[in-house]
Amino acid sequence: NQEKMVALYVLLFGQICVASCVLPIGSQPEQVHLSYPGVKGSMVITWTTLNATESIVEYGLWGGKLFTQSARGNCTTFVDGGSEKRKIYIHRVTLSELIPGFTYVYHCGSEAGWSDVLYFTALIESTSFSPKFALFGDMGNENPQSLARLQKETQVGMYDVILHIGDFAYDMHEDEGRIGDEFMKQIESIAAYVPYMTCPGNHEWAYNFSHYRSRFNMPGQTEGLWYSWNIGSAHIISFSTEVYFYLEYGLDLLFRQYEWLKGDLEEANKPENRAARPWIITMAHRPMYCSNNDHDDCTKFESYVRLGRNDTDPPAPGLEDLFYRQGVDLEFWAHEHTYERLWPVYNYKVFNGSTEEPYMNPRAPVHIITGSAGCREKHDGFIPKPREWSAFRSTDYGYTRMHLINSTHIYLEQVSDDQSGKVIDSLLLIKDVHGPEAWL
Incomplete structure (x- = not known):
């Protein structure tokens, strides 16, 4: 009986561990960052996933209805040079025709996982801008x-x-x-x-x-x-x-x-x-x-x-x-x-x-x-x-x-x-x- 009890505990503990030790979802966006591509009315949004997914940004003007616009980009596989040859997937989406000086709310990812809701202000293009x-x-x-x-x-x-x-x-x-x-x-x-x-x-x-x-x-x-x-x-x-x-x-x-x-x-x-x-x-x-x-x-x-x-x-x-x-x-x-x-x-x-x-x-x-x-x-x-x-x-x-x-x-x-x-x-x-x- 004691051996049966030990076996049952081992089985139950194993099931609990499997349930609680699930690896992070590899399709979840992380490492989100912006850059200005040097093109008027544009912003590039870059992020990483651990699995290959689609590259989508949904966005809209601050104060308006969320995510009324969307843009798609591309995903490239990056292979680290170390012994594991570990892979990550880097996504880039360019938003264009942004209104200078207006703030946009966005999130990025795909139907397999989205980032937090974030925001940025489109750069003012005027030479009189005082950044x-x-x-x-x-x-x-x-x-x-x-x-x-x-x-x-x-x-x-x-x-x-x-x-x-x-x-x-x-x-x-x-x-x-x-x-x-x-x-x-x-x-x-x-x-x-x-x-x-x-x-x-x-x-x-x-x-x-x-x-x-x-x-x-x-x-x-x-x-x-x-x-x-x-x-x-x-x-x-x-x-x-x-x-x-x-x-x-x-x-x-x-x-x-x-x-x-x-x-x-x-x-x-x-x-x-x-x-x-x-x-x-x-x-x-x-x-x-x-x-x-x-x-x-x-x-x-x-x-x-x-x-x-x-x-x-x-x-x-x-x-x-x-x-x-x-x-x-x-x-x-x-x-x-x-x-x-x-x-x-x-x-x-x-x-x-x-x-x-x-x-x-x-x-x-x-x-x-x-x-x-x-x-x-x-x-x-x-x-x-x-x-x-x-x-x-x-x-x-x-x-x-x-x-x-x-x-x-x-x-x-x-x-x-x-x-x-x-x-x-x-x-x-x-x-x-x-x-x-x-x-x-």
Whole structure:
């Protein structure tokens, strides 16, 4: 009898476990995020499922009847490069003919499973639009200290766009790509509400940057490695500094990107284009300058990003001269787990507008390094004495805000998460003249 009782318990426990240990439904959408494709009145919605399903977004104007419109897209299979060759399914749907400035409610998925109900505001296309941004780099899914503050601020409508300047998750390929999944779930509470615009960093290197190229959907045809787009009075250029460091993935990428940058800047500098979008802003991961003490590329006068590489055949051109000649106004970087604001600088020399107003009509580009959002590698340190071009620096965790006020004024401030959201640095960049002639 005792043996029968034990067998019955085992049978019952097994049935309970089967009922309560059901695996998550593989058709359920997760990792929802938005991006702006650079096409007027459009927004791209990207998400992931663990099984192949249809790719549908149902949406409608805020305040109206839910889901009166629908759009279909495509699903691609992504295979992680690890030993499991683990598969996920990435869905992309482009919504078009959106009314600029209007808020839309949406969900995504298929009849096999839907996401939560989410919302976004279609970007205003006018050159007089005055957008607000949060920007940062180097945010992991372990110790993402700035994330909670960014989640709340995004959901209450403080930002129109997020710029993530390289280094995601630490690292997306780890645990057969599951760390990438976890990170994308974490940022859904930001990225499902405003366009989440990206560039690659060194932590995306694995399997030739395949996780970055597949998970994010940026403008252009280069899988997000380099692209540009317009918003308000700005032309924003995103590119990869990693082409200077991962030559095993092809030296041709370095030269292709340089030629693209040159062509894109020349187009942006055509008189009619520069008049409409006078600000040219760049974002990329590894800085040209920094006063950190970690021997990174930016600590060296002979920086690859700044001056190029002479050990390649042919020698690879750097970017400082190109950006200076084309009148780039503002350059955002990350990689260093710190915040550093530079005086207007070119070729290691300071070119302030004046002693009293250094950022009023400066005579060189302004650099901001903002890589302190929070990750498992903690903070980086600084050399004890700042360089002459270093205006302000902080090791606090935090992120940067930018308000593109109009064609002559940009306001920037640095938020310290260590100090409960205190603004620890700010600057007002004023330019009456844009383009190479601004340096004269």
